[in-house]
Amino acid sequence: MSTSHSPDHGEPGGSQVTVPGPATVASGAVGFAKARRSSLLGAIFLMATSAIGPGFITQTATFTATLGAAFAFGILVSIVIDFIVQANIWQIITLSGKRAAELANAAIPYSGYLLSVLVILGGLVFNIGNIAGAGLGLNALFGLDARIGGAISAVLAIAIFLSHRAGIIMDRAIIVLGIIMVGLTIAVAVVANPPLGDALRQTVLPDSIDFAAITTIVGGTVGGYITYAGAHKLLDSGTTGPEHIKQVTRSAFFGIAVTGIMRYVLFLAFLGVTASGVMLDLAANPAAQAFEAAAGEWGMRAFGLVLWAAAISSVIGAAFTSVSFMTVFSAKLNMRARSWATVAFIAVGLVVFLVLGTTPVALLVFAGGFNGLILPIGFTVFMYIAWFRRDLLGGHRIQLWLLVLGTLMTALTWYMGAVSFGTIFKFLGA
Template sequence: MADKKTPGVNPNSNIRSVAIGAAFLMAMAAVGPGFLTQTATFTGQLGANFGFAILICILVDIIVQLNIWRIIIVAGKRAQVIANDVFPGLGYLLSFLVAVGGFFFNIGNIGGAGLGLNVLFGISPENGAIIAAVIAISIFIVRNAMRVMDRTVQLLAVIKIGILLYILWVTKVPFQAAATHAFVPTKVDFYSIVTIVGGTVGGYISFAGGHRLLEGGAQGVKDIKYVNEGALTGIGIASVIRIMLFLAGLAVVMAGFKLDPANPAASIFQHAAGNFGYKFFGLLLFASGMSSTLGSTFTSTSFLDYAVSDQAGAVFKRYRGSFIIGFIAISTAIFYFVGNPAQVLVLVGALNGFVLPISMAILLVASHRQSIMGGQYRHPRWLSWTGWIVVVFMAYAGVRTVMGLF
């Protein structure tokens, strides 16, 4: 029921502050190293036409986040518990899909942070990844870890936006071409749409903010206002960063420069501002890798919690630190011995695009179950209809993508 208390909730939390923290967590998870790589790759391939994929991504983001945050908070339960309420065992499938996708993304996230340190200080990417992993683990194991995580992610967001503002300032941005092709593209590439949507709002990312807000104490219909504040703030922040990075890449591509396929995102900054820009890219990559590592780790491990009582919640809380350390440590070890996460980030983004319609469909079914949402709640029709449109569109785009591979 919607009024049942969720394990681990602190009733004295400042919910509005938590909502802002959830907004930044979701936004920064959505614009991590994967997004940098995907945006640079597809901008190099599609030019201004990639603006259409960015526009679709933002529209899908609005629909997905408002639906998922609202359903989680009104039900007062984590997404996997809701899924089990819809159909026994469905929550375990959802946890598997989200956690596995989050794990592979985390290999790229921690690798991205390591590569950022490599650009900044010349240390090996592998050793940089170990340093980033130690920092991330330290944030999670300190006292008031959730608050420290929130503040860290907010600081990293400021760094990202500042760097992108500088790059746009020193480049000649083709605003007209970007705007025209965003609304009237001359070519629609479904693979780019599935990948960019999956990489920025699919998989674990769509649940990051909702689970953080739930853990911070939000629960029930009375807290919907915090859902709207947090989700719309996060969507706004993520959208601004998406557009800024796309415009920076488009400015470089339309100036006649060819992006390096081995590291397309770095090419954007290097062509725009020389070696100074390349160093800025290193800082941006480190900030992106760290913020997404925090978001991926928090959200993926939260899908291991099926507690529906205070006693069960206490058991999970006791072992949560071990889960977090293991999640980050194994991700780092795989990057250390395998390396080169760029292709993994693009591929996992596409796979997460398939997870999105499945997870959305489950929660949309739950939104109309009184046993889950409570007898007084009615899910807004416009959210239901647009949510199902996203499910159908992403399923269609996913099928088109697979057919295009053969």
């Protein structure tokens, strides 16, 4: 996520009025269309990079080690839930033209405040996990103790956030490292030679179903602040109104498809390693161990770099987006105050990580589970808006098929949260 902010250059100067000619109008229209496409791609990229973070990687390694090929079903269900949740939220927010908390308050008084508290709390839990993930990355890369690595990474994340130039460089580095991660994962998946037949069968006919694992993966990819990050980016770009609904839905589908494919390839890489008889130490760094088993030491070191980069980017992104929800409590919270609040947010996450006494892996798994538990609360509010408060959506209705599926997913996420609640909190004791 970019941490830099461009000043507004739209203020007119002087009283001279220039009438644009046809060529200028055409050029402007093309430029606007390109900017619109760029904003949609930006929303997709924001959602994808938020979803494919250290938590997702570590959770996938952990659950593949414990559930084997049966986890394929969990991945399929999580992809379906992710798309339905994201497409509904994107449509509702872009039709309303309001940010999530403001829209919730307009529909149900004070619900926006509750949503903000949940997102900020969930973002803090995410960030504790992200700092833990950065520590695991430096552990795989240099052999550093994960707590020392987490502390170094949190301090560096604050420095990157405060330096606009460093933030731009980091954004570009993340793209390159993301490409390396995709290539490395595909290579490991091929080398690991997973049992494809069994994986495909259990994608639709699993030997067992673990709702805690599904809730955790869903929470790690579309829970907490991630649910609203892409939609808010679309708002910032002016992509609002019914004329953009099809574009928004396609973008949500494409973003989930990209992350879904990556998720399944990662699962296959880990499955190949565990199916070969390699026992992963779930209390240590199972994802790095899997890459080392399949690709040797260079694979583990490269994976450590990718995991660290994903983690430190997620630290900044989770903090910045979570703090943005604080504006619902005070309209006077300017950009400078939000910047310092973001720094404090990262610092608090670091302190909690250092004193909690729980392993980084357990923190990463719990972070996804916790955000999976709070996901249905906010989603219920937005389903209510979609069904009964069309006045807040300019009189328009969400596509009926998506609305029906969204209602079913709301019930399912509540059910999964209820049956997996105790298991998720037990992750902290791992």
